[in-house]
Amino acid sequence: MKKAIALLLLAALIMVPAFAGGSKEPKAPENPTVLRVLLSEEPTSGDAFTSTLNKWAEETGNTVDLMVIPYDDQLTKFPLMARNNDLPDLIATTRLTRLYPDEFIDMTDQIDISIFEPQALMIIGQDYTTNQNLCLPYQFTITNVFYNKDAFEKAGIEAPTPDDPWTLEELRANAQILQEKGGVKYGMAMDDSRARYDNMMYMYGGSMVQKAGDSFAVAINSPETIAALTEFIEWNNSVMPKAIWAGGTTDNPADYFQNGDVGIYFSGSWNYNMFYQNIDSFEWGIMPSPVGPAGRSAILGGSGLAVPKNASNSALAIEFIKWFYENPENFSYFLSLDKGLSSIIGVTYTPDDPKVAADYEILQTEVANTSELFNVDESSSWRNYYDNEYRDALHQAVNGDMSAEEALTEFAEMLSRKSGWEMLY
Amino acid sequence: MAASSMKMHKITHTAAFWGFVAPSVVLFTIFFLIPLVLSIAFSFTNFDGWKTMDFVGLANFAELFRDKNFYGALGRTFVYTLFSLPFKVIIPLLIAALLCSDRVRFKSFSRTLVYIPVLLSSLVVGITINWMFSAEYGLVNFLITSAGGKALDWALNPYLATFVISFASNWASTGFYMIIFIGGIKSISNDIYEAASIDGCTSKQTFLKITIPMLAPTTFLAVLLATVNLLKEYALVQGITQGGPGIKTVFIIQYIFDKGFNSMQYGYASAISFIVMIIFALIAYVQFRFSNNGGEN
Numbered sequence: 199m200k201k202a203i204a205l206l207l208l209a210a211l212i213m214v215p216a217f218a219g220g221s222k223e224p225k226a227p228e229n230p231t232v233l234r235v236l237l238s239e240e241p242t243s244g245d246a247f248t249s250t251l252n253k254w255a256e257e258t259g260n261t262v263d264l265m266v267i268p269y270d271d272q273l274t275k276f277p278l279m280a281r282n283n284d285l286p287d288l289i290a291t292t293r294l295t296r297l298y299p300d301e302f303i304d305m306t307d308q309i310d311i312s313i314f315e316p317q318a319l320m321i322i323g324q325d326y327t328t329n330q331n332l333c334l335p336y337q338f339t340i341t342n343v344f345y346n347k348d349a350f351e352k353a354g355i356e357a358p359t360p361d362d363p364w365t366l367e368e369l370r371a372n373a374q375i376l377q378e379k380g381g382v383k384y385g386m387a388m389d390d391s392r393a394r395y396d397n398m399m400y401m402y403g404g405s406m407v408q409k410a411g412d413s414f415a416v417a418i419n420s421p422e423t424i425a426a427l428t429e430f431i432e433w434n435n436s437v438m439p440k441a442i443w444a445g446g447t448t449d450n451p452a453d454y455f456q457n458g459d460v461g462i463y464f465s466g467s468w469n470y471n472m473f474y475q476n477i478d479s480f481e482w483g484i485m486p487s488p489v490g491p492a493g494r495s496a497i498l499g500g501s502g503l504a505v506p507k508n509a510s511n512s513a514l515a516i517e518f519i520k521w522f523y524e525n526p527e528n529f530s531y532f533l534s535l536d537k538g539l540s541s542i543i544g545v546t547y548t549p550d551d552p553k554v555a556a557d558y559e560i561l562q563t564e565v566a567n568t569s570e571l572f573n574v575d576e577s578s579s580w581r582n583y584y585d586n587e588y589r590d591a592l593h594q595a596v597n598g599d600m601s602a603e604e605a606l607t608e609f610a611e612m613l614s615r616k617s618g619w620e621m622l623y
Numbered sequence: 624m625a626a627s628s629m630k631m632h633k634i635t636h637t638a639a640f641w642g643f644v645a646p647s648v649v650l651f652t653i654f655f656l657i658p659l660v661l662s663i664a665f666s667f668t669n670f671d672g673w674k675t676m677d678f679v680g681l682a683n684f685a686e687l688f689r690d691k692n693f694y695g696a697l698g699r700t701f702v703y704t705l706f707s708l709p710f711k712v713i714i715p716l717l718i719a720a721l722l723c724s725d726r727v728r729f730k731s732f733s734r735t736l737v738y739i740p741v742l743l744s745s746l747v748v749g750i751t752i753n754w755m756f757s758a759e760y761g762l763v764n765f766l767i768t769s770a771g772g773k774a775l776d777w778a779l780n781p782y783l784a785t786f787v788i789s790f791a792s793n794w795a796s797t798g799f800y801m802i803i804f805i806g807g808i809k810s811i812s813n814d815i816y817e818a819a820s821i822d823g824c825t826s827k828q829t830f831l832k833i834t835i836p837m838l839a840p841t842t843f844l845a846v847l848l849a850t851v852n853l854l855k856e857y858a859l860v861q862g863i864t865q866g867g868p869g870i871k872t873v874f875i876i877q878y879i880f881d882k883g884f885n886s887m888q889y890g891y892a893s894a895i896s897f898i899v900m901i902i903f904a905l906i907a908y909v910q911f912r913f914s915n916n917g918g919e920n
Binding site: 270273274277297298383439440441444445446447448449454459584585586587590593594596597598599 | 753865872
């Protein structure tokens with residue numbers, strides 16, 4: 199008897215890990231009314247897209263199941279989800295359709311594509327080689343410059359206007375004055391994002407690549423880009439919180455601006471709503487982007503909606519997409535909460551608050567500043583070869599580990615080796 | 624009959640042995656051996672984590688030995704380990720000795736207090752440390768400036784940034800090594816301490832001449848574990864400096880992670896992992912030999 203009990207215990211001991219590791223969790227019964235949506239960040243109270251999803255759920259009787267995986271983590275999680283047949287029905291993404299195009303439904307056949315702003319469709323879809331539309335733009339953003347009105351007033355500086363924007367020299371000089379007289383710790387700050395710095399590169403006439411017949415040539419170490427980075431390093435050493443761009447901190451410069459520690463803040467329209475809700479200790483606004491030796495620059499971007507081919511409820515996701523985009527009232531509802539640019543032709547919203555209306559007008563004028571150099575860079579999809587390495591190179595240059603020329607030339611050589619594109623300089 | 628009984632007895636023993644060992648073998652195989660074999664296999668391919676996986680021979684290794692960033696990350700990892708290791712071992716040893724002393728009160732409470740950071744996730748440790756050492760809004764700089772001093776560039780000076788990571792790592796692990804040392808101290812016979820007391824040894828002499836030599840196997844274990852953990856430091860770096868300033872705090876595991884998961888070069892990352900695994904195993908072997916087989920001889 200003892201032996202039998204011992205053997206049973208032994209068998210149980212062996213089987214426990216087998217069951218623990220090997221068994222699958224029971225799958226919930228398939229319910230066609232549940233839409234599983236993957237977002238990139240935890241929605242805050244009043245979040246535009248989540249509110250729109252909830253409105254749809256309320257109107258249609260469906261329910262929404264939200265999952266949150268940050269954009270960077272989506273890159274590693276998505277392949278695992280695809281392998282395990284555990285894909286969400288709808289994904290809010292910036293890069294997945296570019297990296298895994300075979301896994302998504304071409305929306306060209308599902309919805310009238312002509313309703314979208316062509317630029318939004320191109321920039322967010324990031325597909326320059328086929329006629330497919332795997333990713334439909336919903337959050338259409340643009341880089342812009344915020345400023346602390348109180349600090350400007352204190353320093354005796356008048357903000358620039360779209361008709362009379364500052365040059366880069368004026369910008370730096372005024373940032374210095376703000377730092378000295380405006381009651382702010384830093385004259386200006388910029389998100390630790392390659393795209394924010396790239397605006398400066400385009401203002402100088404530099405670019406990542408240049409067209410070379412049907413292909414491209416690497417141009418990131420051109421005299422123009424070296425000059426732009428050299429000036430940027432100077433900014434960091436004098437009027438910017440250097441730790442952000444030296445890469446040694448996890449601090450977010452948006453917090454610095456919200457705390458009133460920064461006079462001029464280079465970021466993007468996606469922060470507008472957050473600032474509008476949170477900042478009440480000082481007056482702030484949007485000013486036009488400055489003019490560089492080669493002109494002005496703004497970078498369009500944003501996030502799109504995509505439906506995986508193997509999602510269990512892809513039909514429901516498409517049903518939502520039609521509801522969202524094809525009914526102007528629903529998209530306007532989203533825009534009114536998002537306070538961003540519209541990605542649908544003819545659908546817009548009119549802000550009630552005169553301050554928002556004035557800022558919105560400046561944001562719209564920035565769209566015209568999108569540089570052709572940016573479009574060429576985007577069409578090369580150079581980021582498929584290297585991305586973080588470019589930011590690391592910029593960090594090292596700002597930190598003083600290497601000169602602007604060394605950092606850019608080293609990166610140019612890497613990109614050239616990996617892509618097979620020739621180096622122009 | 625006796626032979627048959629003997630044979631049955633042997634079979635039962637063998638079955639019991641495998642029965643007890645099997646769960647570990649299964650788990651070890653699933654979570655260590657299979658990933659290890661896969662990783663070695665991937666290192667000879669250009670696997671991108673998705674659909675591309677062609678055999679590339681030794682190309683990844685050839686690229687690795689030319690990669691100056693690999694040497695940089697490895698070098699920084701060694702320097703960081705050498706810098707942090709003494710603190711990782713000596714501080715818990717001293718705390719353990721203190722908390723085993725008869726002269727100290729509230730021992731259980733103090734041990735619990737020292738152990739609490741071990742229970743925190745690296746993310747929470749990172750947030751706490753950032754709150755303390757943030758250049759702009761950090762507590763430490765606030766205290767320094769309040770006392771009339773000049774705020775320190777925790778995020779811009781590579782030495783200070785490395786110190787902050789090391790400080791966080793030590794804070795988060797002191798309790799763990801303290802428990803190991805307390806176990807070691809408790810296993811030393813009281814007779815030896817009584818004899819020393821009768822011979823007129825001072826506390827200092829007792830600690831240096833009895834406790835430390837008798838703790839040799841425990842110290843070896845602590846040194847080995849601390850070395851391996853320091854060489855593998857990742858989460859804290861990510862949470863505190865993200866490798867900056869520049870790339871001055873990019874250690875080898877972060878480099879592997881970046882190549883694998885951010886740059887989608889799984890094959891190359893596997894090749895680095897393979898070489899790094901050999902280097903780490905060699906370090907452990909050397910430590911083992913230098914400590915007379917972990918204090919066994």
